[in-house]
Amino acid sequence: MHVQVNSNQIEGNARLQEWVGSAVMARLERFEELLTRVEVHISDENAQKSGPDDKRCQIEARPKGHQPLSVSHKAADLDLAVEGAAEKMRHALEHLMGRLDAKVVSTGRLEPVDAAVDESADALLEEEFLEKLDALDDNVQNS
Numbered sequence: 001m002h003v004q005v006n007s008n009q010i011e012g013n014a015r016l017q018e019w020v021g022s023a024v025m026a027r028l029e030r031f032e033e034l035l036t037r038v039e040v041h042i043s044d045e046n047a048q049k050s051g052p053d054d055k056r057c058q059i060e061a062r063p064k065g066h067q068p069l070s071v072s073h074k075a076a077d078l079d080l081a082v083e084g085a086a087e088k089m090r091h092a093l094e095h096l097m098g099r100l101d102a103k104v105v106s107t108g109r110l111e112p113v114d115a116a117v118d119e120s121a122d123a124l125l126e127e128e129f130l131e132k133l134d135a136l137d138d139n140v141q142n143s
Contacts, residue, residue: 001025001035008043010078020082024059027086031093037062040085042078052076057085063096 003024005017020040028038039060046054058072069092073084 055081057081
């Protein structure tokens with residue numbers, strides 16, 4: 001997973017980019033296999049003037065095979081803005097993974113989307129069906 005840090009109206013030195021990148025990576029490392037790239041945009045909404053919640057962090061994550069996800073968080077300082085946005089992105093990815101991990105199939109059971117068809121379960125169901133069919137045929141012939 002590649003993390004790209006962009007800064008607007010904040011002096012973006014290498015130390016800042018490394019810190020922001022590592023903070024976001026630490027929060028999202030669980031999803032490393034899912035993500036191709038993460039873009040982090042940090043900015044000072046009021047430029048040189050101070051004000052409440054004037055630091056903003058926007059994170060855009062690009063999951064493989066899916067539309068990009070974007071979250072943002074504003075806070076009084078950059079540290080809180082980055083941590084808040086990273087936490088929001090973690091929740092968004094957990095929600096996406098929750099939808100991808102399981103789906104309801106016609107049997108009413110939850111099965112993983114990526115799992116191969118469980119042939120042994122299908123074979124057992126087919127065997128049970130054939131046994132009931134044979135028993136039904138025996139009852140009809142004995143009547």
